[in-house]
Amino acid sequence: MDQWIVGNLHPIPRILMGPGPSNVHYRVYQAMMTPVIGYLDPQLLSCMDEISEMLRVVFQTKNPLTLAISATGSSGMEASFVNFVEPGDTVVIGVNGFFAARMVEVASRCGARVIQIEQEWGKAVEPERIIKALKENPQTKVCGLVHGETSTGVMQPLEEIGSYCKKRETLLVVDAVTTLGGAPVKVDEWGIDVCYSSSQKCLSVPPGLSPITVSAKAKDLLRSRKTKVQSFYFDLLLLEKYWGEERVYHHTAPASMFYALREGLRIIMEEGLEERFKRHQTLGDHLKMELEGLGFKLFAQEGFRLPMLTSVVLPDGVDDAQVRRRLLEQYQIEVGGGLGPLKGKIWRIGLMGETCKMQNIACLIGALKEIL
Amino acid sequence: MDQWIVGNLHPIPRILMGPGPSNVHYRVYQAMMTPVIGYLDPQLLSCMDEISEMLRVVFQTKNPLTLAISATGSSGMEASFVNFVEPGDTVVIGVNGFFAARMVEVASRCGARVIQIEQEWGKAVEPERIIKALKENPQTKVCGLVHGETSTGVMQPLEEIGSYCKKRETLLVVDAVTTLGGAPVKVDEWGIDVCYSSSQKCLSVPPGLSPITVSAKAKDLLRSRKTKVQSFYFDLLLLEKYWGEERVYHHTAPASMFYALREGLRIIMEEGLEERFKRHQTLGDHLKMELEGLGFKLFAQEGFRLPMLTSVVLPDGVDDAQVRRRLLEQYQIEVGGGLGPLKGKIWRIGLMGETCKMQNIACLIGALKEIL
Numbered sequence: 150m151d152q153w154i155v156g157n158l159h160p161i162p163r164i165l166m167g168p169g170p171s172n173v174h175y176r177v178y179q180a181m182m183t184p185v186i187g188y189l190d191p192q193l194l195s196c197m198d199e200i201s202e203m204l205r206v207v208f209q210t211k212n213p214l215t216l217a218i219s220a221t222g223s224s225g226m227e228a229s230f231v232n233f234v235e236p237g238d239t240v241v242i243g244v245n246g247f248f249a250a251r252m253v254e255v256a257s258r259c260g261a262r263v264i265q266i267e268q269e270w271g272k273a274v275e276p277e278r279i280i281k282a283l284k285e286n287p288q289t290k291v292c293g294l295v296h297g298e299t300s301t302g303v304m305q306p307l308e309e310i311g312s313y314c315k316k317r318e319t320l321l322v323v324d325a326v327t328t329l330g331g332a333p334v335k336v337d338e339w340g341i342d343v344c345y346s347s348s349q350k351c352l353s354v355p356p357g358l359s360p361i362t363v364s365a366k367a368k369d370l371l372r373s374r375k376t377k378v379q380s381f382y383f384d385l386l387l388l389e390k391y392w393g394e395e396r397v398y399h400h401t402a403p404a405s406m407f408y409a410l411r412e413g414l415r416i417i418m419e420e421g422l423e424e425r426f427k428r429h430q431t432l433g434d435h436l437k438m439e440l441e442g443l444g445f446k447l448f449a450q451e452g453f454r455l456p457m458l459t460s461v462v463l464p465d466g467v468d469d470a471q472v473r474r475r476l477l478e479q480y481q482i483e484v485g486g487g488l489g490p491l492k493g494k495i496w497r498i499g500l501m502g503e504t505c506k507m508q509n510i511a512c513l514i515g516a517l518k519e520i521l
Numbered sequence: 522m523d524q525w526i527v528g529n530l531h532p533i534p535r536i537l538m539g540p541g542p543s544n545v546h547y548r549v550y551q552a553m554m555t556p557v558i559g560y561l562d563p564q565l566l567s568c569m570d571e572i573s574e575m576l577r578v579v580f581q582t583k584n585p586l587t588l589a590i591s592a593t594g595s596s597g598m599e600a601s602f603v604n605f606v607e608p609g610d611t612v613v614i615g616v617n618g619f620f621a622a623r624m625v626e627v628a629s630r631c632g633a634r635v636i637q638i639e640q641e642w643g644k645a646v647e648p649e650r651i652i653k654a655l656k657e658n659p660q661t662k663v664c665g666l667v668h669g670e671t672s673t674g675v676m677q678p679l680e681e682i683g684s685y686c687k688k689r690e691t692l693l694v695v696d697a698v699t700t701l702g703g704a705p706v707k708v709d710e711w712g713i714d715v716c717y718s719s720s721q722k723c724l725s726v727p728p729g730l731s732p733i734t735v736s737a738k739a740k741d742l743l744r745s746r747k748t749k750v751q752s753f754y755f756d757l758l759l760l761e762k763y764w765g766e767e768r769v770y771h772h773t774a775p776a777s778m779f780y781a782l783r784e785g786l787r788i789i790m791e792e793g794l795e796e797r798f799k800r801h802q803t804l805g806d807h808l809k810m811e812l813e814g815l816g817f818k819l820f821a822q823e824g825f826r827l828p829m830l831t832s833v834v835l836p837d838g839v840d841d842a843q844v845r846r847r848l849l850e851q852y853q854i855e856v857g858g859g860l861g862p863l864k865g866k867i868w869r870i871g872l873m874g875e876t877c878k879m880q881n882i883a884c885l886i887g888a889l890k891e892i893l
Binding site for chain 2 (some may be wrong): 170
């Protein structure tokens with residue numbers, strides 16, 4: 150390759166109203182300019198402690214084992230299964246979308262016997278069906294659910310299942326990739342044992358980290374494993390030795406991403422969780438109303454709609470790819486298309502973190518009025 | 522937690538002369554300020570193509586499957602074993618340091634039968650001993666070696682082993698975490714099948730990415746696996762579908778880190794590989810001479826010393842922890858201590874990428890003269 154053909158990189162900025170990443174606050178970009186320092190530098194270790202502290206606030210938990218995995222949100226899913234599942238273990242998963250189906254795939258790759266409780270995409274899985282499956286399979290090691298299913302815009306109720314698991318050995322593993330920081334995720338109160346998320350959705354930090362929190366009950370199970378965790382990189386007991394007091398080297402911490410996450414969490418602390426949740430709910434409702442006014446139909450089941458991600462069925466005659474291309478090229482607005490069987494049929498419109506502003510709703514609705 | 526206790530983050534910058542991360546060029550920091558865009562945005566996909574192109578130059582390869590894994594260097598090691606090893610497969614590993622021992626651990630977690638060719642820490646493994654083991658175990662699936670062993674400062678010769686493996690089914694997997702971008706890593710010429718590295722050493726980009734390249738022979742093996750790769754996140758065929766022409770979503774690309782890597786690679790293209798290798802060799806030699814002048818003894822075997830990482834035995838009476846603390850606190854210089862059995866006995870002094878400057882050698886030697 151001729152060396153001079155790689156020019157400057159000056160992408161056109163976008164309004165990120167897809168399923169993530171969301172827009173990033175300028176303070177978070179500035180934080181990434183902080184000089185990189187070593188993975189055992191006391192200054193970096195303090196930064197990590199502060200991240201853990203603030204993640205506990207966002208996860209609404211007291212779990213000491215709360216940290217950010219040095220990889221994107223999908224790695225949180227993998228960590229949540231490889232650490233807790235041994236070959237032959239039974240896993241129950243509520244399957245009502247793309248990411249729930251991915252949970253099945255990830256659990257299977259750990260050698261789990263997976264029981265899928267299937268539900269139509271666009272609807273929540275009835276808690277009683279999950280509990281029935283858990284009753285019929287009392288040896289179940291892990292029950293996996295997606296709190297905010299990004300592929301359909303559905304919010305899964307968790308409390309009833311959590312209080313069932315609390316009294317038993319089964320761990321409740323929850324994917325809060327889309328919801329954390331945008332809607333309540335009450336890890337302790339709801340009885341969630343393992344909860345993971347990502348940096349780039351309602352936390353509004355660039356993609357690259359996966360926050361995770363682990364209950365005492367789940368940690369006991371880690372310690373009693375018969376086999377080694379199949380992943381070295383995602384081994385939570387090794388990660389704990391680095392994030393905790395022992396400070397044993399495991400991998401070279403991605404300092405710039407840690408700085409970014411720390412600043413993103415600080416912005417959340419300043420706004421306050423309740424205020425932030427209210428903002429996502431109010432503006433999410435407003436966006437839904439506006440889209441209905443344009444002839445879009447809400448896809449997700451009423452009563453179970455995510456505030457931060459709205460799924461809509463396209464009006465008749467609207468060409469998915471063409472309209473999204475015009476939104477991107479003429480208005481620099483990104484919205485998400487449908488995943489898997491929903492491709493071409495629905496859009497997924499995100500209002501997450503920094504993107505969740507009246508300004509952006511007005512811009513999208515205005516653009517759509519001009520295009521349609 | 523009271524929200525206001527997390528203040529601004531203003532760490533004191535360091536001269537990073539440890540085993541990595543190295544110092545980062547201001548252009549790379551600036552690149553991270555580029556707005557985050559979506560994982561299927563055509564602008565991001567072009568950026569990824571350019572990263573692959575430039576990585577091929579640095580890896581000295583034509584392998585189409587050349588990309589950056591969205592996690593730190595340790596994940597490259599894991600990807601290199603989980604993808605190519607199935608339970609029961611034989612793996613031969615040359616073990617002469619901490620990271621080679623970690624290879625054994627990672628391979629074992631894939632269910633491999635690992636044959637360790639052990640060598641004293643501080644020495645290279647004799648190629649003939651590796652080849653003997655491969656001859657005795659012709660069914661060996663993977664031969665794993667660490668090119669630059671960061672724990673000891675030793676450079677492992679690879680050519681002879683590579684040309685042996687080239688004619689057989691065994692894949693040669695090489696850890697170039699420390700060497701890539703600072704010394705020749707001739708993937709195609711030497712017959713390396715899988716080679717991985719990290720962003721934060723001689724590429725001088727913040728930690729968080731792991732460049733990897735995979736030969737056609739290794740890709741054939743991937744396609745002929747009987748079992749699924751145990752890791753979904755590190756599954757190279759899925760990663761290829763995202764980085765390659767199909768553009769199938771796998772995970773949300775860490776855009777800011779991609780921008781950083783792209784800029785770091787551009788800086789390397791501008792300097793030119795040969796110039797860059799010469800700089801690391803010349804200044805590495807100079808540092809070694811200066812350290813010997815102060816009474817340090819070179820630890821790594823003569824003829825097999827890494828240019829970018831110098832390991833030295835402390836002079837009698839020098840207190841490891843105390844002197845390193847003074848270097849860090851009074852001079853803001855980070856040097857690395859010994860890992861594992863070498864703790865307290867040796868230092869590991871990095872001159873990688875941006876850190877590799879006369880200025881930094883003068884500063885370290887000057888500081889040591891004042892302290893000792």
